[in-house]
Amino acid sequence: MRFKSTLENYIFVLPAVLIFSVFYIYPFIQIFHLSFFDWDGIIPFKDAIPLGWGNFKEILFQDPSWWQAMRNAGYITLIALTFQNILAFLLAWACDREIRMKNFYRVIFFIPPVLSEIVVGMSWRFIINDIDGANIINRMLAGIGFPNLMHNWLSDPNTALTTVALVHCWKGFGWGFLIFLAGLQTIPRELYEAARVDGASAWDSFRKITIPLMIPVIVLVAILTILGTMQAFALIIGLVGGEFAGHTSVPVLRILASMRGSSRFGYACAQGITFGMVLVVISFIQYRFSKKAKE
């Protein structure tokens, strides 16, 4: 009877295990395997040239454009972690309180994340650019008395990446908002009432109740932000058309360039593995750090 029950359990999970193995584990093993070869993706794999750790060595020590892309992605992520998440948290906090039209705001804030990245990129390009767009930002700046701030935001290497990061934040803050709001709603209201009875100010309640109880949610949002932002690329293509002399280059664009531009599938796989490892390490460090903070 017990054997039958165990068998039944295994049969139930078997389809999921099979699908996961075929579509995740096997491709991952194959990618890892390919990363040790010089292969163009066309010739039969038996003719690929084995390189050992050659691709990884090249990434680590001889490919400055890869590390520039990593730095750029890191910069966008930093802005997303701070500006985007703080904004999302504050808006969620505001909507969690008894304010008018809070449901309307919840819907509005969640519209940008559901839009396609390429559409957002092209729309913002239209909003920002002058000759091929409506130049709205510059017109607004001139309209409010700051004509000296008018600028080619996307075509200037000094502002292109920051502009990309801010548009990314606009597109992404809705996810954080939604998760933060769900987290805030799980905090028992009695805690705030008890604190108020004890004479705690709103700031004290926020600092001593909201923040500590929200740490697991903050960690989750931070990890999702890192993973999502580091992998962004379609938005960049929509906004600036690509890598813009390296200024808006990010790891995924480098992987695509290796695969399609140079037909170096093996190298692209090694870049993918390296990038994945970096993401895992960052997420792990952040998890450990937040665990300590929680304790």
Place this chain on the structure above:
Amino acid sequence: MRKVAWCLVLGILLAGCGQGNQETDKSTITIWHWMTDREPAFQELAKRYVAKTGIKVNFELYAPSDAYAQKVHAAAQGATLPDVYGILGEKRDFASFVKAGHVLNLTPYMNDLLGSWKNRFFAKALAVNEFPDGNIYKVVPGIYGVPIDIMTIEMLYNKDLFKKLGLDPNRPPATFKEFIEIGKLLKAKNMQGLVSGWSEVWMIDCLANNYAFNIMGEDKVLATIRGEVPYTDPDWITVLGLFKEMRESGVLANGTVTMVNKTAEQLFATNKAVFAFNGSWCVNVYKGMNPVLNYAVMLPPKASDKHPMSIWEGAGSSFMVNARSKNKEEAVKFLKWLTDGEQQVYLAEVTSNLPANKDCLEKISPILAQFADDMELATHPNIWGVSEFPLVTETLDRGIQSIVIGEKTPEQVAADVQKVKEREQAKKRS
């Protein structure tokens, strides 16, 4: 009931494991392509072919071209390529497809009947599909593709905007100096100059190569690729310096470096830019965007009298026959029919592309004829017989972007490119 359900599930799963339909039906030729603008014309020609021969031709469109290229790569690995398909990419990718046995050698068919099929094409369009004796890719010599149409990449200027600038609309700038002088006029009238899709770096590469041929000649350019001349050579610095001059003169439109070609085409078609650097496919694009656009074709203004200006020309699109297809004989017959005069004229009329069949040039539109006029100056990397390292090309193209945005000097870019070249050469040697 449960058994029936299981059988259905199993049946669906097993059906997915089968070969593509392209190899199962001998009376249907399956063709994969990426050319959205030619799709209606292809469908019409397919109808005509089935009416004539009873053989059904199934054109399958996969766009955009990036997605198409990925599909073809994946199908090559899975041995599920259709009867006929096009290969996007560089000559080395084409060579890999041939070496992997995915492309039929068409030389015997081309040479059949005293070369009647071969002789109908422009030599340079065919050369793009050919691997000559002793080619560096070590491919068995032969012709492996059929050009359907050809393209040249040149400059265009807007005649109406020329008038606004006080220039003679029938006299475009012939020298680089004249071209740069127009930059001053553009600045004064607050108008936009040259637009091109320079975020897609290959178009920068194309213009840089045009000027490299003009300044140092073909032999020296090819010697550079072979590693016999460094990129730090003064001639290369002169080539790179032209981009600096273009930036400083104001002859480039704002944001050219972050512009995709589609945007550049929109700007030129809507009379917002005076010059464009674009391929002959643009005739069809501009016709769709602004049928009354008043423009003409010009060669990139020459920077030197030492060597002729060159432009890129080649097969705009070519079809290859799958060497493993059971329908390869039928596929070859269809391609022969498709490149015949009548079909080529129809394609040229409907799609506004230059026909690959040289006998059809008399029947093309005047603006397309202007593109065709400069064919004797044409070249293409795929016929050079040497191939630059992809990373070197990438460094050069990105370097030119840096010059255009005023971030690097021509000397710095030349040094960067040479460094990558030496590294790649060392890697190849080891």
